[in-house]
Amino acid sequence: MTFNLTKNETAAAMALVKECLSGMGGTRPIDLDDDPFTWVWPDVLTAAGWTRHEAAGTWSALLEKGVIYADDPPDFVLADNAYRWLDTIWGENDDL
Numbered sequence: 001m002t003f004n005l006t007k008n009e010t011a012a013a014m015a016l017v018k019e020c021l022s023g024m025g026g027t028r029p030i031d032l033d034d035d036p037f038t039w040v041w042p043d044v045l046t047a048a049g050w051t052r053h054e055a056a057g058t059w060s061a062l063l064e065k066g067v068i069y070a071d072d073p074p075d076f077v078l079a080d081n082a083y084r085w086l087d088t089i090w091g092e093n094d095d096l
Contacts, residue, residue, distance in 0.1 A: 001081045003065055010089075012058045013067050015048040016040045017083055029087035038078040040068055 005013060017029045024035040032038055045055035062068045067082040 001085055003067060003082060003085055005065065005067070006061075008058060009061050009065070009067070012045055012048075012050070012055075012062060013082065013086055016044055016062075016068070016078055017086055019044045020078055020083070028090050029083040032078070032083045033080075038080075038083065039071070040076050040078050 003013075017032070019040065020032055020035065020038050021027065021029070024031070024037075026032060026035070042055050042059045045058060046052055050058060059068075063070070063076075066079055068076050068078055071077045
């Protein structure tokens with residue numbers, strides 16, 4: 001599976017993955033296979049430099065494209081197939 005993400009959406013998805021990895025000690029997205037808790041929140045994006053308005057729009061796009069999904073709002077989860085796909089491009093977007 002692949003995702004048709006803009007550069008901004010890819011950067012946001014990478015930021016969410018990095019947040020998940022920092023919480024579990026992983027080094028690349030595929031390591032999240034070993035973590036049953038891949039919850040994410042919009043404030044990860046604002047902490048990474050998006051304004052609240054930019055984060056809201058980007059968050060909505062990631063929801064629409066299936067990168068994240070509502071588990072039991074307000075809980076959101078990074079989709080398994082999304083982080084596995086991001087693993088295939090990990091390192092290609094170090095400038096994001």
